[in-house]
Amino acid sequence: MKEDSIEVWGFKTFRPFRIYWALEEFNLKYKSYKIGSRTGETQTKEYLNMNPKGKIPFFKHNDIGISESVAAMNYVVKNFEAPKDFLVPTSPKDIAKIDEWSYMCAMELDALGVYIMRRHQSEANNGLSNLYGEAPNAIKTAKEHVNRMLLACDRDVPKHSWLIGDKPSCADIMFMSCLQVIKLYKININSDKINAYYERVVKRKQYINAMIESYGQPTLEKYIISNLK
Numbered sequence: 001m002k003e004d005s006i007e008v009w010g011f012k013t014f015r016p017f018r019i020y021w022a023l024e025e026f027n028l029k030y031k032s033y034k035i036g037s038r039t040g041e042t043q044t045k046e047y048l049n050m051n052p053k054g055k056i057p058f059f060k061h062n063d064i065g066i067s068e069s070v071a072a073m074n075y076v077v078k079n080f081e082a083p084k085d086f087l088v089p090t091s092p093k094d095i096a097k098i099d100e101w102s103y104m105c106a107m108e109l110d111a112l113g114v115y116i117m118r119r120h121q122s123e124a125n126n127g128l129s130n131l132y133g134e135a136p137n138a139i140k141t142a143k144e145h146v147n148r149m150l151l152a153c154d155r156d157v158p159k160h161s162w163l164i165g166d167k168p169s170c171a172d173i174m175f176m177s178c179l180q181v182i183k184l185y186k187i188n189i190n191s192d193k194i195n196a197y198y199e200r201v202v203k204r205k206q207y208i209n210a211m212i213e214s215y216g217q218p219t220l221e222k223y224i225i226s227n228l229k
């Protein structure tokens, strides 16, 4: 499929990042609109016409608009010519394993984990308790849930390679997007394998490009790189 016009709305968070990383892996040209959530930019009549959810990210390819990050990431991977060093699964096992990682990340780590924390943390801790209210027990149990899921992942994180074999795949995009926020919230990752995996992946050129696209160089250095230390 031709890239024609690919557009992405949204930045500064881990969900648009998923799309940017897929686009960088596929070496596709795209136009990005650096709009933020809760800045008013997602609530204009024009934006809501495109995406009635009023959220970021939003992805567009010609006349196809996609308002979920995972669906947009998968769209890129399934519809453009795959580069040699990115895994687009064909075997039932690889397809199922990448799906398993993706749904686990979207549901367990993202929706039930870091996003609950984000909703109820104070603003000083990168949270939105001013909007959703303080809920210390929700934060505590969400954190415990993230730890429990990471512990469960430990067995399946390889010591030297990507999550599924010797090439990155959507499983890595999803897992890294969540690990980024887990690091941001300073949740201690009690797994040498996961920590070593993280350190390996952050060196990949396409990952760094996607991080710069998502967070900008200064923010990347201030918040992300310093969190790696």
Ligand SMILES: N[C@@H](CCC(=O)N[C@@H](CS)C(=O)NCC(=O)O)C(=O)O
Pocket: 013, 014, 015, 016, 037, 038, 054, 055, 056, 057, 067, 068, 069, 070
């Ligand atoms: N499931 C959606 C979640 C999108 C989402 O919640 N985006 C956040 C920023 S990362 C947002 O726009 N929040 C604004 C709001 O909830 O009003 C996806 O993965 O794309």
